[in-house]
Amino acid sequence: xxxxxxxTFALLVLxxxxxxxWVPITYDxxxxxxxxxxxxxxxxxxxxxxxxxxVIVGSSLAFRMVADSLKPGTFNLAVGGLSLxxxxxxxxxxxxxxxxxxxxxxxxxxxxxxxxxxxxxxPVMFAARTRLPAxxxxxxxxxxLFGWVKEKAKAELGVEQDTLTAxxxxxxxxxxxxxxxxxxxxxxxxxxxxxxxHLERLAAAVSELEAHGAEVVFFEMPLDKRLMxxxxxxxxxxxIQHRFPQHxxxxxxxxxxYVTTDGLHLRQESARRWSRAFRRALQE
Amino acid sequence: MLFNSxxxxxxxxxxxxLYYLPFMHRxxxxxIITASFIFYAYSEPWLLTLLVISIxxxxxxxxxxxxxxxxxxxxxxxxxxxxxxxxxxxFKYSPLFGRTFFSGTDLGSxxxxxxxxxxxxxxxxxxxxxxxxxxxxxxxxxxxxIIVKNIWQHSLRSAAFKSFFPQLIAGPVVKxxxxxxxxxxxxxxxxxxxxxxxxxxxxxxxxMVVADNLSEQTFWLTYPYFKGLSSIxxxxxxxxxxxxxxxxxxxxxxxxxxLGHLFGYTLMTNFNFPYLSRSFSEFWKRWHISLSSFxxxxxxxxxxxxxxxxVRTYVNLMATMVLGGLWHGAAWSYAVWxxxxxxxxxxxxxxxxxFNGPFKVPKLLxxxxxxxxxxxxxxxxxxxxxxxxxxxxxxxxxxxxxxDMQPLILFFIGLLSIPVVAYHLFHSGNEDRARARRATWRPxxxxxxxxxxxxxxxxxxxxxxxxx
Numbered sequence: 001x002x003x004x005x006x007x008t009f010a011l012l013v014l015x016x017x018x019x020x021x022w023v024p025i026t027y028d029x030x031x032x033x034x035x036x037x038x039x040x041x042x043x044x045x046x047x048x049x050x051x052x053x054x055v056i057v058g059s060s061l062a063f064r065m066v067a068d069s070l071k072p073g074t075f076n077l078a079v080g081g082l083s084l085x086x087x088x089x090x091x092x093x094x095x096x097x098x099x100x101x102x103x104x105x106x107x108x109x110x111x112x113x114x115x116x117x118x119x120x121x122x123p124v125m126f127a128a129r130t131r132l133p134a135x136x137x138x139x140x141x142x143x144x145l146f147g148w149v150k151e152k153a154k155a156e157l158g159v160e161q162d163t164l165t166a167x168x169x170x171x172x173x174x175x176x177x178x179x180x181x182x183x184x185x186x187x188x189x190x191x192x193x194x195x196x197x198h199l200e201r202l203a204a205a206v207s208e209l210e211a212h213g214a215e216v217v218f219f220e221m222p223l224d225k226r227l228m229x230x231x232x233x234x235x236x237x238x239x240i241q242h243r244f245p246q247h248x249x250x251x252x253x254x255x256x257x258y259v260t261t262d263g264l265h266l267r268q269e270s271a272r273r274w275s276r277a278f279r280r281a282l283q284e
Numbered sequence: 285m286l287f288n289s290x291x292x293x294x295x296x297x298x299x300x301x302l303y304y305l306p307f308m309h310r311x312x313x314x315x316i317i318t319a320s321f322i323f324y325a326y327s328e329p330w331l332l333t334l335l336v337i338s339i340x341x342x343x344x345x346x347x348x349x350x351x352x353x354x355x356x357x358x359x360x361x362x363x364x365x366x367x368x369x370x371x372x373x374x375f376k377y378s379p380l381f382g383r384t385f386f387s388g389t390d391l392g393s394x395x396x397x398x399x400x401x402x403x404x405x406x407x408x409x410x411x412x413x414x415x416x417x418x419x420x421x422x423x424x425x426x427x428x429x430i431i432v433k434n435i436w437q438h439s440l441r442s443a444a445f446k447s448f449f450p451q452l453i454a455g456p457v458v459k460x461x462x463x464x465x466x467x468x469x470x471x472x473x474x475x476x477x478x479x480x481x482x483x484x485x486x487x488x489x490x491x492m493v494v495a496d497n498l499s500e501q502t503f504w505l506t507y508p509y510f511k512g513l514s515s516i517x518x519x520x521x522x523x524x525x526x527x528x529x530x531x532x533x534x535x536x537x538x539x540x541x542x543l544g545h546l547f548g549y550t551l552m553t554n555f556n557f558p559y560l561s562r563s564f565s566e567f568w569k570r571w572h573i574s575l576s577s578f579x580x581x582x583x584x585x586x587x588x589x590x591x592x593x594x595v596r597t598y599v600n601l602m603a604t605m606v607l608g609g610l611w612h613g614a615a616w617s618y619a620v621w622x623x624x625x626x627x628x629x630x631x632x633x634x635x636x637x638x639f640n641g642p643f644k645v646p647k648l649l650x651x652x653x654x655x656x657x658x659x660x661x662x663x664x665x666x667x668x669x670x671x672x673x674x675x676x677x678x679x680x681x682x683x684x685x686x687x688d689m690q691p692l693i694l695f696f697i698g699l700l701s702i703p704v705v706a707y708h709l710f711h712s713g714n715e716d717r718a719r720a721r722r723a724t725w726r727p728x729x730x731x732x733x734x735x736x737x738x739x740x741x742x743x744x745x746x747x748x749x750x751x752x
Contacts, residue, residue, distance in 0.1 A: 001478055001727045005485070008731025009738075016739065031696060032500035034743050119743065124290060140740045142497070146695055177511040 016134050016141070027151050029143035033060070034116075037079040038137040041090050041120040044077055046130060051096035054283060057087030058104025061221040064266050069275035071283040083110040085198075086117055088205040093121045097212035102282065106221050106264075108236045109190045109198050178262035179224060186230035195235075199243050206244065217282055218244060220251040222274060224263040250281055285326040287539045288492055295322060300546060304472035312470060313440045316547065320447035324403070331401045334371070335447065341367045342411040343435075343442045346418035346460070350431040357422055364415025372408040375401055380614035403453035405611055409578055410446055414460040416582060421461070430464040441467050450543035454536050456554040456574035459581075463549070470548030480545035482730065487538030489703070489733035495532035496742025498524050498700045501693050507672040515683045517690045518676065524697035525666055526659040527704045530559065533572070552577075557711045559658075559704075562650040564628040567658060579608050594637055601633065602626035613668065621664040628657065 030036035044055075052075035056062050060080035067076060075098070077087040084103050091101070119125075129135045137143070189195075206216050218240050227233055241249055252258065256277065258270040266274055285292050299319040302308055308315065325332040345364025349357050375398060382395025421427025432438050445463045446452075502525045504510055510518060537554035544551040558571035568576045584604040590597040602623065609622020645653075667673045711718055 001730075002481055004727035005481070005730040005734065008728050009734040012731065012735040013738065016735070031497070032503075032692075034500055038743070116743075122290065134739050141736070142696070142699060142740055145699070146692075149695070177508045181508055 013132075013134065017132065020133055020139055025139070025144060025147070027147040029138050029140065029147040031140065031143045031146055033080045035137055035140070035143065037082065037086075037116065038120055040077055040079065041086075041116075042129065042136050042138065044075060044090055044096070045094050045120065045126070046136070047096065051094075051098050053099040054102065055087075055091060055098040055100070056102045056104065057084045057091070058221070059083045059107035059110065061106050061223075061264055061266075062104035064268075064271045065278065066268075066272045066275045069272050070279050074283070078104060079116075082113050082116060083107045085112050085201060085205070088202075088209070089117045090120065092205065092208055093117070097209070098214055100215045100217065101209055102217050102219055102278075103202075103206075104221055105218050105236060105240050106223065106233070108202075108239070109194055112201070178264070179260075182224075182227055182263045183230070186227050186232040189231050189235045195239060199239060203243065206247075216244075216247055218247055218249045219278070219282070220249075222252040222256065222258040222260075222266065222270075224260050227263050248282075250278070252277070285323050287536070287543075288488065288496075291326065292323075295319060296543075303470070303547060309469045309471075313444045313467070316444050316449075317440070317447055320444075320449040320452055323449040324447065324452060327402075334375075334401050334404075335407065338368070338371060338407060338411055339443050339446050342414050342446060343439045345415045346431055346442060347435060347438050349415060349419040350422045350427065351433060357419060361415045361419030365412050368408040368411040368415070372404060374398070375404055377610075377614050380616075384616075400614075406455050406457055407446055407452060409457050409575075410460070412582060413457075413578065414442060414445065417460040426465075427461075430461065448544075448549070450540040450547070450549075451551055454533075454540075455572075456537055456540060456551050457578045458551060458574070459578070462552065466549050468548075474548065476545050480542050482726070483538045483542030483545065485730045485733050485737070487535045487540075487542055489737055490531040490535030490538065490707075492535075492741040493733070493736045494700055494703050495528050495535055497740070498528035498531065498697065498742075500742060501696050501700075502528055502666070504690070504693060505666050505676075507667065507669070507675060510676055511679050513679065513683065513690060513693075514685075515680050517693055518680045518683065520694050520697045522659055522663060524693075524701065526559075526655075526662050527697075527701045529662055529665065530555070531704055557708050559655050559708050560651060560712055561654050562645075562647060563654065564625060564632055564657075567654055568625070568629070575608065575611070579604050583607065590633075594634070597633060598630040601629045605629060612665070615668040617664040617668045617670060617673070620670075621661055624661050624664075 030039055044052075052073055054071060054074040056065060056070075056074065056076045056078055058078040059082065060078070062076065062078035063080045065076055065078070067074070070076070077090065079086050084105065084107070088101075088103070091098070125135070133139055209216055220237065222228070223233065237249075237251075252274070258274055259267045260270070261267055285295065299315060303312055303315055321332055321335075324335055342364055345360050345367070348360030349364070352360050378395040378398045379400075382392040382398075386392030386395060418427065418431045421430070432441065441464055444467065445458070445460060448458070448463070451458055502521055504513065504517075505521045505525055510521065513521070534555040541551045541553070552574050554572060554574050556570040556573065558567055561567035561570055584600055587600045587603060588596055589600060592600075603626070605626030606619050606622040609618045609620070609625070612618045612621070663673055663676060667676060710722065
């Protein structure tokens with residue numbers, strides 16, 4: 001039994017590796033938020049060409065920025081459910097230093113997820129994934145299957161991408177409840193120890209980036225107007241500007257209007273418009 | 285330390301290799317204990333102190349219950365049970381008492397801050413089993429050989445029993461009388477590779493491919509995210525959670541059993557296709573069998589079982605299940621979950637008594653009824669706050685139109701549930717034919733599982749039952 005088991009296994013691995021080598025997968029294979037984060041991180045780590053010139057790091061807010069509205073070649077390393085620190089760590093551990101790093105600062109005090117960074121940068125798994133692409137998140141059979149079904153549905157039924165893949169779950173109806181929650185959460189500012197720890201960690205990462213020749217730009221994603229003026233948003237803004245006075249800080253102008261699904265995340269049309277504004281202001 | 289981590293592999297590989305070296309034969313128990321202590325202390329070393337204290341107390345209590353002065357043996361066994369229960373009560377239920385009865389006071393804050401040591405529910409139950417089994421069998425020759433006369437040997441054997449790392453953190457709950465007689469010199473030639481590899485492959489597959497991937501979807505079963513989801517999606521989420529909790533816990537148990545085989549120990553089967561059950565009593569003979577048999581043997585039967593009339597039987601069933609519910613977690617929702625199961629068991633018993641035998645219902649109908657009831661009750665596991673459960677039920681009733689359908693969730697829950705459904709169906713029907721089917725397809729099915737383990741694992745999360 002054991003022999004036949006290992007033989008079946010070996011044949012499947014060989015067949016799947018050959019399939020991945022000869023059949024190009026051009027569609028999105030993300031299955032869930034964490035999976036999409038890992039795909040991004042792995043794409044950055046295993047990139048076969050030179051490091052991208054521009055990289056965006058941040059949370060699910062910047063995750064929504066629209067690739068084709070940004071400057072070509074921009075790598076969006078913003079990770080949903082996490083924050084800027086994980087993206088900065090992945091850049092540092094990859095040793096692939098970009099020319100410019102845009103840091104989204106809306107979610108400044110979220111707990112650092114060391115497990116995520118360790119999982120994608122583990123040396124043993126890194127070596128294994130480099131040699132065997134079948135081990136990478138983007139090549140998971142269930143993701144390939146879902147991506148294929150999604151492409152078919154889009155082509156044959158004319159269904160919009162967004163209705164099929166709401167990766168952060170914040171679609172219109174859910175968003176209504178989420179905004180109520182955020183209005184409560186944004187009243188509270190974390191204690192001094194928490195803010196100091198996060199700022200020190202950020203400052204160390206910024207110094208390292210600059211030591212490797214990267215320019216660092218901070219930016220704030222537009223939120224629901226009510227949230228933008230609440231204590232947490234104002235405190236985050238003030239802390240960054242105070243701690244990094246020499247750095248550029250970009251935010252939406254007072255007359256710009258963007259629509260969110262839940263107070264935090266931009267709707268697709270707004271995300272596209274914001275991405276274009278971002279490109280005009282910072283990338284050209 | 286998680287079974288599904290590379291760190292565990294770094295511990296397992298050298299332990300296994302050393303274990304079977306000929307010059308290590310006399311040190312096998314020492315090695316098991318050392319590896320188990322490293323396994324337990326890896327994340328929070330201070331917790332090892334508690335485990336060691338617990339082991340020491342159980343060594344004394346069980347030894348005294350068999351080899352102590354005859355008039356003190358009962359006192360030793362009682363001491364063992366009381367101390368184990370006290371440790372469990374203090375560490376597990378202090379926060380619940382603090383929140384319920386002393387909220388806002390200094391005492392309340394102190395009680396709430398007491399940490400929950402991982403696996404405490406499991407190793408204290410095994411401690412109880414050691415003390416009780418030793419006392420019950422004190423005059424039987426076969427029990428005398430379980431609790432050996434040499435105190436040093438007894439200490440080693442008891443420490444290995446209580447700390448054996450495959451089952452230390454989340455079971456199966458091993459009874460002393462089942463484990464201690466298995467202690468002997470183990471040789472590499474006697475490893476049952478088919479059983480070990482089979483259990484490990486299926487266990488890791490259920491955990492890492494099914495449960496870990498499902499957990500990314502059932503995350504939306506969290507307040508307030510579920511409030512805007514459509515009723516269909518909410519039903520799918522609940523179904524998905526039912527699949528996930530089975531895959532997670534049955535997966536863990538199978539890994540533990542497979543690891544046990546690697547070291548020459550047979551741990552009891554913990555899951556026997558529970559979603560095929562046609563009654564609640566059958567469900568509890570198939571789900572977490574080691575716990576339900578422990579509760580039956582050490583709680584339900586000592587309470588009187590079904591020997592003291594129908595009313596007392598119903599009360600005993602209810603009491604056993606409420607305590608069993610609370611064993612799972614220090615929240616009243618777990619007690620309600622236990623009361624639900626206890627109530628259903630009592631109703632079944634009532635119908636059984638009334639109709640003088642099992643209540644006749646078509647097989648498919650009764651299986652579906654049990655599955656849906658059990659699945660609905662899992663909501664109390666996922667949402668330990670009653671307000672959240674009520675909000676979920678309200679959303680389930682109200683969101684039939686105009687809410688988010690989330691095709692992504694529906695697709696993946698459907699896809700990832702296939703292995704659990706197939707796993708059950710594969711074992712249903714005629715037992716001989718099912719066995720023949722399994723024998724034919726097993727190597728290929730294991731090969732596919734191994735392939736999916738390599739290519740389709742989720743993000744190695746902790747096991748759900750670790751919190752218990």
